[in-house]
Amino acid sequence: MRYTVAALYKFVSLPDYAALQPWLKVMGEHLGIRGTILLATEGINGTIAGSDEAIHALLDYLRADVRLSDLDSKFSDSEEQPFLRFKVRLKREIVTLGVDGTDPNKQVGTYVDPDQWNAVISDPNTVVIDTRNSYEIGVGTFAGAIDPATESFRDFPTWVQQNRVQLEGKRVAMFCTGGIRCEKASSYMLSEGFPDVMHLKGGILKYLETQPEQSSLWQGDCFVFDQRVAVGHGLSETDWTQCFACRTPLSPEDCQSAHYVTGVSCPHCFKPDTDVTRFEERQRQIDLAKKRDEPHLGRKG
Structure with missing residues (x-):
């Protein structure tokens, strides 16, 4: 099965944003969608993945709210489900700048x-x-x-x-x-x-x-915040991976390094005196889960 990945956001005044959370959560779980949606008074932001029908059903549900009728969305594909679960979170900002008074709903470039x-x-x-x-x-x-x-x-x-x-x-x-x-x-x-x-x-x-x-x-390539790690032109998945130990994106060249051990270390975080036992055990559990075709908290790489 191929999954449709949708990146969505809109700056719009949502004073009732907290009331939207339970309905969105029920809808997403019912459709079998995974990913994260953030809600705040300044708008909505998220990346979600599921079947093409499920993703468009959730977007139709959101756009039924007149305030979100022109909700921006971008689509790509993934051969595997890139997220572990579905979350709808309430936030102070849908993207955190930390400067009071900055409001794209009032002025924007x-x-x-x-x-x-x-x-x-x-x-x-x-x-x-x-x-x-x-x-x-x-x-x-x-x-x-x-x-x-x-x-x-x-x-x-x-x-x-x-x-x-x-x-x-x-x-x-x-x-x-x-x-x-x-x-x-x-x-x-x-x-x-x-x-x-x-x-x-x-x-x-x-x-x-x-x-x-x-x-x-x-x-x-373009780094993305899911298990695909990066995409290229046409939004096709590329051959970047990510170090489990330090979360640094890794190119194919990085993975050829003697300091790269899957799930344990990479050229960016390798230290000769590091105790790698817990990372090795974590990778063993990831490999076992993959053989059983079960999800695991570990990320690609």
Whole structure:
């Protein structure tokens, strides 16, 4: 069985967001869907996977709410169920920036469609910023984009303040995996007085889904937060994996290292004096579960 994976989000005022949780949970479990949906007063965000019919049934259910009628969603496929369970969580923010008053429902940067993105980021007067975290950027990014070297999206405002002089007076174009982080980042930068801010509509995923590879300015693959680890053009699963010990994404070259042991260590976390017994036992349990065709908490790699 192939699974349909849907990444969805929308910034919209949902003052009754807590009341939506039990209905969504029942609906998702009834349809056999797995993944996570986040709800907050500022909107909805999530990635879910299930049969194609189940995913579209849940999206139809959400879009029946007039506030979510134009809910943004992006689709890809997976040969295996990439999630372990279905969760609907209540949050203060659907993507955590940690700056009070930043509200994309009140102000947001200019949306750039994927087919216009190449022209925007090729303009020498445009500063292009990848709003994702460093470990994601290590898997792939757009040519010429700035890596803010953040470990968390909450670090982005500090980076902006530390680099104000270099950014002021420039047109800023930002991007992220699905569009939600760069959209919120654009709201923050507008509130900080940057007048010309734009962001990639639908994020990297929509770009890779819709733009021809031969004219693409994307370099590498795109990290995703599930057991597929990364996808490429056409949103096809690639051959990246992930270290169980440190969660670092691993390229095929990393996996050839003498320091890579499946489920135990990788070139990024290997230490000669590390006690690997518990990791070896964990990997043994993962392998046994796979032989029995049963789910296990371990991730790919």
